[in-house]
Amino acid sequence: MNRSKHSFFHLLTVSSFVLLSHSVFAAKVTLEPSSWGLEEGKACVDCHAKSSAGLTHQWKNSAHAQANVNCLDCHQAYEDDADAIEHEGSVIATIVSPKDCGRCHTAELKQQQGSVHTKAVSIINNRMPALAEHFGSLSINDAGCAKCHGSKVIVRGDGTLDPSTWPNSGIGRINPDGSKGSCSACHGRHQFSKAQAREPAACTYCHSGPDSPDKSIYETSKHGMMYEAHKADMNMDSDSWVAGKDYSAAPTCVSCHMGAAGKMKSTHDVGMRDSWNLNEAVSTQQYLVIFADGEKRELSSSDPIPRKGESISKMDGTMGKVKAVASPKRRRAAMTKTCLECHSKNFANNAMKQFDEVVKLYNEKYGKPSRDIMQALYAENILTPLPFDEPVEISYWNLWHKGGTRARHGAAMGSPSDTWKGMADVGSLFYGKFLPQVRKVAGAEKGDALIKQYINESEHHQWLNHPAKANPILGYGKGSSNED
Ligand code: HEC
Ligand code: HEC
Ligand code: HEC
Ligand code: HEC
Ligand code: HEC
Ligand code: HEC
Ligand code: HEC
Ligand code: HEC
Numbered sequence: 001m002n003r004s005k006h007s008f009f010h011l012l013t014v015s016s017f018v019l020l021s022h023s024v025f026a027a028k029v030t031l032e033p034s035s036w037g038l039e040e041g042k043a044c045v046d047c048h049a050k051s052s053a054g055l056t057h058q059w060k061n062s063a064h065a066q067a068n069v070n071c072l073d074c075h076q077a078y079e080d081d082a083d084a085i086e087h088e089g090s091v092i093a094t095i096v097s098p099k100d101c102g103r104c105h106t107a108e109l110k111q112q113q114g115s116v117h118t119k120a121v122s123i124i125n126n127r128m129p130a131l132a133e134h135f136g137s138l139s140i141n142d143a144g145c146a147k148c149h150g151s152k153v154i155v156r157g158d159g160t161l162d163p164s165t166w167p168n169s170g171i172g173r174i175n176p177d178g179s180k181g182s183c184s185a186c187h188g189r190h191q192f193s194k195a196q197a198r199e200p201a202a203c204t205y206c207h208s209g210p211d212s213p214d215k216s217i218y219e220t221s222k223h224g225m226m227y228e229a230h231k232a233d234m235n236m237d238s239d240s241w242v243a244g245k246d247y248s249a250a251p252t253c254v255s256c257h258m259g260a261a262g263k264m265k266s267t268h269d270v271g272m273r274d275s276w277n278l279n280e281a282v283s284t285q286q287y288l289v290i291f292a293d294g295e296k297r298e299l300s301s302s303d304p305i306p307r308k309g310e311s312i313s314k315m316d317g318t319m320g321k322v323k324a325v326a327s328p329k330r331r332r333a334a335m336t337k338t339c340l341e342c343h344s345k346n347f348a349n350n351a352m353k354q355f356d357e358v359v360k361l362y363n364e365k366y367g368k369p370s371r372d373i374m375q376a377l378y379a380e381n382i383l384t385p386l387p388f389d390e391p392v393e394i395s396y397w398n399l400w401h402k403g404g405t406r407a408r409h410g411a412a413m414g415s416p417s418d419t420w421k422g423m424a425d426v427g428s429l430f431y432g433k434f435l436p437q438v439r440k441v442a443g444a445e446k447g448d449a450l451i452k453q454y455i456n457e458s459e460h461h462q463w464l465n466h467p468a469k470a471n472p473i474l475g476y477g478k479g480s481s482n483e484d
Contacts, residue, residue, distance in 0.1 A: 030106040033068070040090055041072030047088065058190040074100060082176040085159040094161065095153065099179035108183075108268045114296040116271035118180035119315060120149040120172030130387040138164070146170055148206040150182065171206060195237035200227070203253040211279075213406040213418055218253065221414040226250035241266070244341030251338065256413075261338040269296075273335035275328035276359060278408045281400040282367040283359050285328035291320035301328060351414070358411035358419060362404055365460035366426050370399055372454050373438055382442050392437035399429045 048071065049056045059065050064074075077084035077093040078100075084091050093100075102109025112118065124132060124145065132141050142151070142164050150170025154162035169182040185206075186197040196202060200218055208215035218224045227234070230249035238246045243261040251259075257273060260266040276283045277298065284300040289312070291297075297315045299305060306312045306322045314320040332352065339348035374396055377383045383390055388397070407422025435455070439447030455461045 028107065029067075029104045031104050036073040036104070037068040037070060038072045038076070041070035043088070044071035044075075044090075055190055062191045062193070064192060069104075078177070080177050082155045083153075083159055083161060093176075095166070095175060096183075097175040097177050097179045098181050098183055099175070099177050101183045102179075110294060111268035112181055112183075113179070114291075114294045115269040116296075116298075117171045117185075120170065121152065121174055121180075122172070122315070124149060128387075134388045148209075148211075150174065150180075193237075194241075198234075198236050198241060198252060198254045198259075200224075200252050207253070210402070213409050213422070214253070214413070217406075217410050217413050217415040217418045220417040223250045223414060227252060242341075243338055248342060251342070256335065256338050259338065261341045264334065264337050271298075272326075273331055273338075275332040275335070276408075276412075278359070278412065279401075279405055281371050281404070282363050283408060286331075287328065288326040288331060289322055290324045290326070292323045293320060295320055355411045358423075359408050361460075362407055362423070362426070365458070366430050367400060367404060369454040369458065370396055370430065370434060373450050376450055377438070377442060382446070390441060392434065392441050395429055395433040395437055399426055399434055403429060 045056060045059075059071070064070075072090060072092070074096045075092040075094070077091045081093045081095075083093045083095055085093070098109055098112060132145055136144065146165075146168060148170055150173030151165040151168040152174040153168065153176055154165045155176050156162055169184045171182065171185045172180055173182045173185075174180055175182075184192070186202045187193065188196055200215075204215035204218070206212065219228075227250040233247065233249045234252075235241070235247045240246055241259065243251060243255050243259055255261070257270045258267055272288065275285055277286050277300075284302060286298040286300060287303075287305055289297050289299060289306060291314060295314050305325060308322055308324060310322050311319045312322060336348050336352065339351070343351075374383075374393075377392070378385065383393065387393055403422045403425030405422070406418050407420075407426060410416075410418030410420075410422050435451060438450060441447075442450060456464065
C-alpha cells in the first residue's frame with residue numbers, strides 16, 4: 001500500500017489537458033496509518049456487533065476493517081459538525097460527509113467537489129423549480145427528487161437529523177458541514193467497495209427514470225450486450241482497472257466517464273469528458289472552467305471564454321480566479337482515449353461523428369424551432385409566464401426532455417433502439433401535438449405565421465410542402481411511392 005503524502009501542489013500546477021487526462025492519483029491515503037484505528041472505536045465494534053450485527057458484518061468484510069479503519073475513524077465529530085451528538089461516551093456524527101472521507105482520500109474529494117454531481121441540488125432551483133412544485137409536492141421531493149439529486153440535511157436543535165431530509169444519499173446532498181454530495185451514493189455502505197461502484201447498477205440507480213434514459217440505453221447497446229455475456233471476465237475487483245489492460249470484454253459507465261485507459265488515470269469528476277450538454281432544450285458544446293479553489297463551471301461555446309488568471313463569476317455568483325479552461329475538443333479527446341483501448345482511431349472518430357450529427361439534426365430540425373416559437377409565444381403574452389399551465393408547454397417539455405434527451409443520449413452511447421425511439425417521440429410530438437397546439441393557442445392566423453417563419457422555410461421541413469403525395473401508411477399508392 002502506498003500511503004505517501006501526495007501533493008495538492010501538483011494538481012494546482014498542471015495544464016488543462018493534463019487535468020483531464022492525468023489528474024488522478026491511485027488510492028493513496030493522505031493520513032499516516034498511525035492516525036487511525038482509534039482505541040475508543042473498538043468499543044463501537046463490540047457493542048454494534050450485537051445491536052446492529054448486519055452493519056458491523058459489512059464493515060468487517062471491508063478494505064477499511066482490513067486496514068484497521070474503525071467506526072470512530074469515520075464517525076468522529078469535528079468542530080464544524082452541527083450534527084455532533086454524545087453517544088455512549090464518545091462525540092460522534094451520524095453523517096460521514098465527503099469532507100470526512102476526504103481526510104484520508106484527498107484526491108477523490110478534490111475531484112468530486114466542484115464536479116457536476118455536486119450541483120445536482122442547485123440544478124433543480126436553477127432550471128426547473130416548478131417541476132417539483134407543479135407535478136409533485138413536498139413528499140415527492142423528499143422520497144423522489146432528493147433521493148437522487150440530494151437533500152439539504154437539516155439538523156434539529158438536539159443534534160438529531162430532520163426526518164424529511166435524512167436518510168438521504170443523493171449525489172449532490174448539502175451536508176451540515178457545508179460539503180456537497182455523498183460518497184455512499186455509489187459506494188454502498190458499510191463495505192465501501194470500488195468493485196461494486198464499477199458496476200453499471202451503481203449509476204443506473206439514478207440514471208434511469210424520466211430524467212435519464214441511460215439505463216435503457218446501456219442495456220440496448222452492444223456494450224451492454226457484451227457486458228451481460230462476459231460479466232465474469234470484467235475483473236471488477238482488481239486493484240488496478242485500466243481499460244484494455246485489466247479488462248477488455250466491454251466498457252461500463254465507469255470506463256467511459258471515470259475510468260483509467262492507457263496513461264489516462266481514473267477521475268471522480270464524471271462530467272470532465274463530456275463535450276455537449278445533452279440535457280437541455282438545445283445542445284451546445286461546453287467549455288469547462290476550473291477555478292483556483294477547485295470549483296468548476298461550464299460555459300457554452302457561444303459565451304465569451306475566459307483566460308487563465310482572469311476572474312469570472314462561479315456557479316454560486318461569487319467571483320473566482322480561473323486556473324484552467326478545457327475546450328470541448330479536449331474533453332472529447334479525453335473521452336475518445338477510452339475507446340482507443342478497444343477500437344481503432346477511425347472507428348472511434350466515425351462513431352463520434354455519427355453521434356454529433358444526431359445532436360445537430362435534433363438541434364436544427366426540432367430543438368431550435370420549437371424553442372424559438374415558445375419564446376415568441378411568451379414574448380407576445382400569448383402564453384402566461386407560469387410553466388405547465390398550458391398544454392403546449394407540456395408538449396414542449398416532453399419534446400426536448402423526454403424524446404430529445406433519449407435520442408441524443410442514445411446516439412452518444414450506441415443504442416440504435418433508443419436513438420430511434422427518442423427521435424420517433426420527438427417527431428410525433430412535434431408534428432402531432434406541438435404544432436397543432438401552437439395554432440390553437442395563438443389562433444390559426446398567428447399560428448400559421450409562426451409555423452411558416454420557423455418551420456416552413458427550413459430545409460428540414462420541406463416534406464410538409466408536398467401534401468398531395470400518396471400516403472403509404474394508409475395503403476394508398478402502394479408500388480408507386482418510388483416512382484418520382
Ligand atoms: C453500548 C453499546 C454501544 C456502543 C459502545 C456504541 N453504540 Fe452506537 N448505537 C448503539 C445502539 C443500540 C444504537 C441504536 C439506537 C437506536 O436504535 O436508536 C446506536 C446508534 C448509533 C448510530 C446511529 C445514530 C442515528 O442517528 O441513527 C451511530 C452512527 C452509532 N451508533 C455509531 C457508534 C459509534 C461510532 C460508536 C463508537 C464511538 C458507537 N456507536 C458506540 C449502541 C452502541
Ligand atoms: C469508511 C467510513 C465509515 C466507517 C468505517 C463506518 N461508517 Fe457508519 N456510516 C458511514 C457513512 C458514510 C454512513 C451514511 C451516513 C450518511 O452520510 O448519511 C454511515 C451510517 C451509519 C449508521 C446509520 C445508518 C444506518 O444504516 O443505520 C450507523 C448506525 C453506523 N454508520 C454505524 C457504524 C458502525 C457501528 C461502524 C463500525 C462497525 C461504522 N458505522 C463504520 C461511514 C462509515
Ligand atoms: C431516479 C433518480 C432521479 C429522480 C427521482 C429525479 N431526478 Fe432529476 N435528474 C436525474 C439525473 C440522473 C439527471 C441528469 C440527467 C443528465 O444529465 O443527462 C437529472 C436531471 C435533472 C434536471 C436537469 C436536466 C433536466 O432534465 O431538466 C432537473 C431540472 C431535474 N433533474 C429535476 C428533478 C426534479 C424536480 C425531480 C423530482 C420531481 C427529479 N429531478 C427527480 C435523476 C433523478
Ligand atoms: C459517481 C459514483 C462515485 C461516487 C459519488 C464516489 N465514488 Fe469513489 N469510486 C467510484 C468508482 C467507480 C471507483 C473505481 C474507479 C476505477 O477503478 O476506475 C471508485 C474508487 C474509489 C476509491 C479507490 C481508488 C483506488 O484507486 O483504489 C476511493 C478511495 C474512493 N472511490 C473514494 C471516494 C470518496 C472519498 C468519495 C466521496 C468524496 C467517492 N469515492 C465518491 C465511484 C464513485
Ligand atoms: C481514517 C482514514 C479513512 C477514512 C476517514 C476513510 N477511508 Fe476509505 N480507505 C482508507 C484506507 C486505509 C483504505 C485502504 C487503502 C488500500 O487498501 O489501499 C481505504 C479504502 C477505501 C476504498 C477502496 C475499497 C476497495 O474496494 O479496495 C474506498 C472506495 C474507500 N476507502 C472509500 C471511503 C469512503 C467513501 C469514506 C467515507 C465514507 C472513507 N473511505 C473514509 C482510509 C480511510
Ligand atoms: C445518487 C444519484 C446518482 C448516482 C448514483 C450517479 N449519478 Fe450521475 N448524475 C446524477 C444527477 C442528479 C445528475 C445531474 C446533475 C447536474 O446536472 O447538476 C448527474 C449527472 C451525471 C453526468 C452528466 C455530466 C454532465 O456533463 O452534464 C454524468 C456523465 C454522470 N452523472 C455519470 C454518472 C456515472 C458514470 C455514475 C456511476 C459511476 C453516476 N453518474 C452515478 C445522479 C447520480
Ligand atoms: C462507450 C462509452 C460510454 C459508456 C459505456 C457510457 N457512456 Fe455515457 N456518454 C458517453 C459519451 C461519448 C457521451 C457524450 C459525451 C459528449 O457530450 O461529448 C455520454 C453522455 C452521457 C451523459 C450526458 C452527459 C452530457 O453531456 O450531458 C450521461 C448522463 C451519461 N453519459 C451517463 C452514462 C451512464 C449512467 C452510463 C451507464 C449506464 C453510461 N453513460 C455509459 C460514453 C459512454
Ligand atoms: C473495454 C473495451 C471497449 C471500450 C473501452 C469501448 N468499446 Fe465499443 N465495443 C467493444 C466491444 C467488445 C464491442 C462489440 C464488438 C462487436 O462485436 O461488434 C463494441 C462495440 C461498439 C460499437 C458497435 C459496433 C458495431 O459494429 O455496431 C460502437 C459504435 C462502439 N463500440 C463505440 C465505442 C466508443 C465510441 C467508445 C468510446 C467512447 C467505445 N466503443 C469504447 C469494446 C469497447
